[in-house]
Amino acid sequence: MGDQIENVLHETRSFPPSAEFRADARIKTDAVYERMLRESLDNPESFWGRVAREIPWMKPFERVLDWSKAPFAQWFVGGKLNASVVCVDQHVNSVRSGKRAIIFEGEPGDRRTLTYTELQLEVCRFANALKARGIKRGDRVAIYMPMIPEVVVAMLACARIGAAHSVVFGGFSAVALRDRIKDGGCTAVVTADGSFRRGAVLALKPQVDEALTECPDVHAVFVVQRAKNQISWLARRDVWWHEACAVAPSECAPEAMDSEDLLFLLYTSGSTGKPKGIVHTTGGYLVGTYLSTQMVFDLRDEDVYWCTADVGWITGHSYVVYGPLANGATVMLYEGAPNTPHAGRFWELIERHRINIFYTAPTAIRSFMRWGDEHVTKYDLSSLRLLGSVGEPINPEAWIWYRKMIGKELCPIVDTWWQTETGSIMITPLPGVTTTKPGSATRPFFGVDAAIVDEQGVELGPNEGGFLVIRKPWPSMLRGIWGDSERYIETYWKKFGGRFYFAGDGARRDEHGCFWIVGRIDDVIKVSGHRFSSMEVESALVSHESIVEAAVVARPDELTGQAICAFVTLGPGKSPSPELRASIDAHVVKEIGKVARPAEVRFSEALPKTRSGKIMRRLLRDIAAGVETVGDTSTLDDYSVLAKLRQHEE
Numbered sequence: 335m336g337d338q339i340e341n342v343l344h345e346t347r348s349f350p351p352s353a354e355f356r357a358d359a360r361i362k363t364d365a366v367y368e369r370m371l372r373e374s375l376d377n378p379e380s381f382w383g384r385v386a387r388e389i390p391w392m393k394p395f396e397r398v399l400d401w402s403k404a405p406f407a408q409w410f411v412g413g414k415l416n417a418s419v420v421c422v423d424q425h426v427n428s429v430r431s432g433k434r435a436i437i438f439e440g441e442p443g444d445r446r447t448l449t450y451t452e453l454q455l456e457v458c459r460f461a462n463a464l465k466a467r468g469i470k471r472g473d474r475v476a477i478y479m480p481m482i483p484e485v486v487v488a489m490l491a492c493a494r495i496g497a498a499h500s501v502v503f504g505g506f507s508a509v510a511l512r513d514r515i516k517d518g519g520c521t522a523v524v525t526a527d528g529s530f531r532r533g534a535v536l537a538l539k540p541q542v543d544e545a546l547t548e549c550p551d552v553h554a555v556f557v558v559q560r561a562k563n564q565i566s567w568l569a570r571r572d573v574w575w576h577e578a579c580a581v582a583p584s585e586c587a588p589e590a591m592d593s594e595d596l597l598f599l600l601y602t603s604g605s606t607g608k609p610k611g612i613v614h615t616t617g618g619y620l621v622g623t624y625l626s627t628q629m630v631f632d633l634r635d636e637d638v639y640w641c642t643a644d645v646g647w648i649t650g651h652s653y654v655v656y657g658p659l660a661n662g663a664t665v666m667l668y669e670g671a672p673n674t675p676h677a678g679r680f681w682e683l684i685e686r687h688r689i690n691i692f693y694t695a696p697t698a699i700r701s702f703m704r705w706g707d708e709h710v711t712k713y714d715l716s717s718l719r720l721l722g723s724v725g726e727p728i729n730p731e732a733w734i735w736y737r738k739m740i741g742k743e744l745c746p747i748v749d750t751w752w753q754t755e756t757g758s759i760m761i762t763p764l765p766g767v768t769t770t771k772p773g774s775a776t777r778p779f780f781g782v783d784a785a786i787v788d789e790q791g792v793e794l795g796p797n798e799g800g801f802l803v804i805r806k807p808w809p810s811m812l813r814g815i816w817g818d819s820e821r822y823i824e825t826y827w828k829k830f831g832g833r834f835y836f837a838g839d840g841a842r843r844d845e846h847g848c849f850w851i852v853g854r855i856d857d858v859i860k861v862s863g864h865r866f867s868s869m870e871v872e873s874a875l876v877s878h879e880s881i882v883e884a885a886v887v888a889r890p891d892e893l894t895g896q897a898i899c900a901f902v903t904l905g906p907g908k909s910p911s912p913e914l915r916a917s918i919d920a921h922v923v924k925e926i927g928k929v930a931r932p933a934e935v936r937f938s939e940a941l942p943k944t945r946s947g948k949i950m951r952r953l954l955r956d957i958a959a960g961v962e963t964v965g966d967t968s969t970l971d972d973y974s975v976l977a978k979l980r981q982h983e984e
């Protein structure tokens with residue numbers, strides 16, 4: 335990882351918060367931030383205990399933290415609560431009852447709003463519909479849906495009856511969906527007939543049907559009628575959402591869940607093997623997302639808040655659903671693509687709905703830049719107060735464009751570093767206090783003991799590149815990997831002997847204490863902020879009939895941050911052709927989904943290996959990026975392979 339970390343950009347521009355923003359911010363001075371950070375680290379029990387008491391509990395917790403079974407944390411021990419009460423009922427029983435919870439706009443332009451009272455009704459109806467089909471506390475329910483209000487309702491309805499959800503991104507294939515349903519032991523699926531995406535209908539129910547041919551435990555499929563595409567129907571298993579809800583009672587008593595009961599599983603890719611089901615429980619997750627949403631976005635009751643992430647990813651869970659709703663926010667939900675029917679779609683939505691807070695990904699920002707400023711300047715963005723970025727390191731050029739073109743140099747930008755595993759934002763500016771620097775996620779959030787360490791776990795000095803670790807447990811941390819405690823310990827804790835959580839990222843901390851995340855140091859690839867492991871794509875590739883061996887590496891890409899570059903060796907008698915390339919693409923799309931389609935496939939007679947047979951991905955990375963290999967090649971078994979691979983570059 336050495337050279338990667340040495341290459342960190344030398345960015346010197348900095349932007350303190352404006353006096354206007356600071357004057358109204360929840361946290362206005364560095365002294366207050368420092369004091370709160372200190373308390374959260376030195377005295378987590380009092381800090382988090384106080385925060386936790388701001389959300390409604392059905393039974394108070396007895397202890398804030400039990401770390402005696404480390405690395406398996408228990409937060410708010412003995413407490414009972416229900417996530418749907420935290421996100422919905424508490425607001426219905428307050429002045430917010432008539433406040434808009436969700437503002438929805440479909441890709442074709444259809445609109446709908448749901449107040450907190452209306453949301454409660456929908457959640458209760460669907461919770462009863464789930465119960466009527468035998469789904470109960472302790473079950474797992476897969477959700478494979480578009481970005482429509484029903485997806486939020488489905489998640490909260492599961493929570494209400496004590497069933498955990500496992501949301502699978504709608505862009506994943508039937509095979510990927512099947513694997514996740516099986517691994518999680520899901521017994522029901524919630525889906526839609528289809529979704530409107532890029533001016534066409536993206537069929538979802540047919541994917542579910544295909545996935546379920548191998549999932550005998552799934553006995554119920556709830557289908558939202560959205561796109562009215564033709565679908566097939568299995569009468570004993572399938573039920574229309576609207577029919578089930580029409581006959582369901584409108585009240586449903588929430589289950590009193592233990593603070594440590596499973597709230598959801600969310601699958602994500604690691605450096606090896608199959609995707610892992612990240613385990614998040616109820617109390618700590620809600621407390622973490624509640625506080626971070628409030629502080630990082632400096633959220634106000636009057637705000638209209640829009641995080642553009644799909645609920646299929648952790649950002650959608652934490653910052654579309656649980657965090658904002660726990661705070662009683664008004665949340666924008668948009669179904670479609672940012673450039674359909676035109677490249678100014680997002681800005682049109684911001685103007686129409688008077689959005690105040692906008693949270694998106696660097697890859698999206700780079701697309702907007704590419705599409706041209708004229709699509710932005712047509713719209714009135716004066717409602718915007720704050721901007722956010724998440725998912726991958728943001729390049730300073732995109733950061734500056736975002737600030738000028740979208741924020742008109744008035745809005746602070748919060749570049750938030752976190753992970754599926756961390757559950758909530760970990761390193762981030764606080765918009766009223768932090769002087770931001772393009773490309774830096776700046777400083778740790780409350781309760782986060784982040785550090786940069788070397789191979790031995792020794793903390794490094796300013797600007798020395800090393801491993802990013804977290805040294806203390808935090809409320810929204812993962813509680814494990816579903817069904818595989820060993821892998822949990824192995825992946826996140828073993829590297830530093832159980833002392834630190836290892837995030838998998840390389841980073842440095844500058845002389846002002848700001849973190850600069852360089853990126854993954856393992857084999858995780860980030861394409862448009864989505865996580866894939868090279869192994870996962872490789873195993874999809876080698877299951878193609880013509881491929882005998884494959885190695886997948888990331889290469890830098892101007893738009894998507896990283897792109898998947900595959901090196902494949904074909905079987906005897908097979909030769910490269912455009913048809914073969916198309917069939918390889920189709921195969922990966924079938925196995926994983928469109929999101930994992932390789933940007934580049936290079937055919938080669940052999941792959942560079944060490945004498946012990948390990949593929950030297952480092953060399954392939956250099957070749958994919960088109961740079962000269964400067965690293966050590968002395969362990970390479972057959973030098974001619976490198977030369978041949980280079981010849982294939984045109």
Ligand code: WT7
Pocket residue numbers: 602648649723724725726727728749750751752753754755775837838839851853854860863864865
């Ligand atoms: C990985 C986690 C967190 C929700 C979305 C991604 C990278 C994420 C940043 C950022 C630099 C970032 C890291 C991390 N990452 N945010 N602001 N700056 N890198 O969640 O799919 O679990 O991926 O995304 O490499 O480890 P995820």
